[in-house]
Amino acid sequence: MQQPTRLQDEAARLLARLGVDAALYGEGERAVRTPLTGETIGRVRDASAEEARDLIRKAHEAFLQWRRVPAPRRGEFVRLLGEELRAVKDDLGRLVTIEVGKVPSEGLGEVQEMIDICDFAVGLSRQLYGLTMGSERADHRMQEQWHPAGVVGVISAFNFPVAVWSWNAALAFVSGDAVVWKPSEKTPLTALAVQALTRRVIERFEEAPEHLSVLLLGDRATGEALVDDGRVPVLSATGSTAMGRAVGQRVAARFGRAILELGGNNASIVTPSADLDLALRAIAFGAVGTAGQRCTTLRRLFVHESVYDTLLPRLKRVYSTVSIGNPLDGDVLVGPLFEEAGFRAMEAALEAARAAGGTVHEGARVTEGLPEAAFYVRPALVEMPRQAGPMLVETFAPILYVVTYRELDEAIALQNGVAAGLSSSIFTTDMREADRFLSALGSDCGIANVNMGSSGAEIGGAFGGEKETGGGRESGSDAWKAYMRRQTNAINYGYAMPLAQGVRFDIADEDEGSADA
Structure with a gap:
């Protein structure tokens, strides 16, 4: 035995x-x-x-x-x-x-x-x-x-x-x-x-x-x-x-x-006025937390061209130093992918990103000191020339695609330009940008956050998304x-029987004569 x-x-x-x-x-x-x-x-x-x-x-x-x-x-x-x-x-x-x-x-x-x-x-x-x-x-x-x-x-x-x-x-x-x-x-x-x-x-x-x-x-x-x-x-x-x-x-x-x-192919927008220290922390947790296996994981990042060269090197340092390993054996931030299928999907997505002109940073499997039957990976950061290829679909793994933009409406259109519509966020200190993002002209997702990431919803708000995310809450x-059935009641506490919309329906009553129904 x-x-x-x-x-x-x-x-x-x-x-x-x-x-x-x-x-x-x-x-x-x-x-x-x-x-x-x-x-x-x-x-x-x-x-x-x-x-x-x-x-x-x-x-x-x-x-x-x-x-x-x-x-x-x-x-x-x-x-x-x-x-x-x-x-x-x-x-x-x-x-x-x-x-x-x-x-x-x-x-x-x-x-x-x-x-x-x-x-x-x-x-x-x-x-x-x-x-x-x-x-x-x-x-x-x-x-x-x-x-x-x-x-x-x-x-x-x-x-x-x-x-x-x-x-x-x-x-x-x-x-x-x-x-x-x-x-x-x-x-x-x-x-x-x-x-x-x-x-x-x-x-x-x-x-x-x-x-x-x-x-x-x-x-x-x-x-x-x-x-x-x-x-x-x-x-x-x-x-x-x-x-x-x-x-x-x-x-x-x-x-x-x-x-x-x-599904959720979630995105964040980093504007010129963003607090980059705050954004960096939020992006890191949203993209690599739970090894990228949350429905609200951050998968796409649109960074204004004026702050791109400042933010990206800092993100690369985070990705190169984030601790990977068995969560029970030490103080690590990223545990394993749940199964081999997730790892294979990640490999395929990164190969597709390269074919679409992307530059992949990190993303390799981690094996040293870890069981061969488990699938630990370094989260991947992918600089893309444009939104294309694997960016348009959700890969349930820690991959963050990064694209530059010039105008806010361009970034919002890119964010909304995928089939899923679960979570989204914007980093800005400009009130007009924040309100535009939250308006009917902004994010088309069920969740839209300001100065925080796409992940970490609280139970006080309804959770769910639009489009191929399903529309549920x-x-x-x-x-x-959603867990109850609605019943509409009309109660007549008078002695007449008027109908709605002014409809008349008069009937003859042998005992009472004519009754106005």
């Missing part, structure tokens, strides 16, 4: 402390590998399509009970979930680092996002407001109500294995919905941990039905069972644009509602409305 490795042992200890039964990750047909070393740290069993349908049925039955619970009580359930997360933050954050490869502060930051969205949702549970509208008919009142939608399906990606679930689940729970979660098949261990702590809250909370939160482990077939099930009126999917295009069409075919969080602001 093969002896467990150090990371396999540590993952098992963390999972045990987080309350996960060893039988759930000790055997199964699917191997779970850590990008830190490439080794197997667990094995899980996929749910069959039949099992998936049965669990969705149970979640639907749970919804029928949960919708009866008053919203503030549902908020109390989410408050307890946040308390569980606070208690396990260190362990769950560490597990995120092991399973995904994030540096420890980012693993902890992901769990903090979960805690923050629970806090947001608790307050929201007393603010699920509808509107009251004036009626054109005498003695009438109009209003809207928001009711629970049903079962909410969540399909999440490997790069944020637990936070994306919480953005959806916390809002869904306070909205009165049950949740069925299909995590990435590549990151099931963190999902098992989150499900275990959610189960603990369900067991403590008297009004919570057993299957309020359901976990489906599996591959594409399992995801398709969730996507196609008519008992799931709302489906949130995070991943590639190709995946979202397929999911969106299938959900629409059954008249479901899709919340799509897809999650997390803060009024994103909760």
